[in-house]
Amino acid sequence: MTENLKKKILELEISEEKILFDEPMSKHTTFKVGGPAECYIKIDDIKDLRNILKFAKNNDIKITVLGNGSNVLVLDKGIEGIVLNIRFNKMEMLNFDGKIYANIGAGVKISIFGHLLLKNEITGFEELSGIPGTIGGAVRMNAGAHGKEFKDIVNTVTCMDYDGNIKQFENKDMEFDYRRSMLKDKKYIVLEVGMQFEKGTEKDIRQKMEEYATYRKEKQPIEYPSAGSTFKRGSDYITAKLIDEAGLKGFSIGGAEVSEKHAGFIINKGNATAKDILELIEYVRNKVYEKYSKEIELEIEIIGEN
Numbered sequence: 001m002t003e004n005l006k007k008k009i010l011e012l013e014i015s016e017e018k019i020l021f022d023e024p025m026s027k028h029t030t031f032k033v034g035g036p037a038e039c040y041i042k043i044d045d046i047k048d049l050r051n052i053l054k055f056a057k058n059n060d061i062k063i064t065v066l067g068n069g070s071n072v073l074v075l076d077k078g079i080e081g082i083v084l085n086i087r088f089n090k091m092e093m094l095n096f097d098g099k100i101y102a103n104i105g106a107g108v109k110i111s112i113f114g115h116l117l118l119k120n121e122i123t124g125f126e127e128l129s130g131i132p133g134t135i136g137g138a139v140r141m142n143a144g145a146h147g148k149e150f151k152d153i154v155n156t157v158t159c160m161d162y163d164g165n166i167k168q169f170e171n172k173d174m175e176f177d178y179r180r181s182m183l184k185d186k187k188y189i190v191l192e193v194g195m196q197f198e199k200g201t202e203k204d205i206r207q208k209m210e211e212y213a214t215y216r217k218e219k220q221p222i223e224y225p226s227a228g229s230t231f232k233r234g235s236d237y238i239t240a241k242l243i244d245e246a247g248l249k250g251f252s253i254g255g256a257e258v259s260e261k262h263a264g265f266i267i268n269k270g271n272a273t274a275k276d277i278l279e280l281i282e283y284v285r286n287k288v289y290e291k292y293s294k295e296i297e298l299e300i301e302i303i304g305e306n
Contacts, residue, residue, distance in 0.1 A: 014041065025069070025074040025083075031268055033074065043087060044087040044089065052084065078304055079303060086134070088105030102195045110129065114129025126208035130209075139154060139190055146212055154174065160191055224269065225267065229299050232299045237292075255276050256269070266284075
């Protein structure tokens, strides 16, 4: 990014403390790897978002949208253009005829929202409450856990297109499928999500949340940096089982390793590069194909320049 463009960005009506240049993405992803973003902007205001989208369009600058940095692998050369870190943090809940309706900002962390629901004795989110990431990112990929997905609770999704227009989509418009929605293909930025729940009891909700948290701690390598589950499950097979049976648990390249605890996770043992992780992903995919003739797909998204 030229010094002239940097100067123009700083002249926009956006607080300078929200703008970072050449910002290491290893500081903003759960994998703890990734080169620098040319420009990283924290977005918690609709006006700021419109301004930067207009500026990017007028100057032909690439936009990358990021929430909590989970479910992504940023490559070692970093990200060209502008990274928008979405931080809309609205949390509003309304009670109508025994039904609880929540309007939640896209930047709210799932764990924080889960604890808010617990505090207010609202049930229906327990299975999802341990997912790393933000509400916006989870809706975009239709995140799920323990047999439940975001499509099961979402009523509406309010988005902004890259021209600054705000649009609201109903659940049926979202084209939800396994780990995807129409947002994977279309250029919209999630602003807010409307969801529906029911009243519960603090005791029951806490018990379920603790059960799911224990399961996650026992079965998943949460003690190491990762992007969550690396590979999608297959239509007629369990991907982690194939990786395990191929003898790949514990196999490593550089600082990247196939988790000993769960073969569906690639973890950063502390000094991994994105190159290590990418090479290990390809190695695993090739070995599984050689042994089982199954082409396993990535659940994580690869971003940036190689």
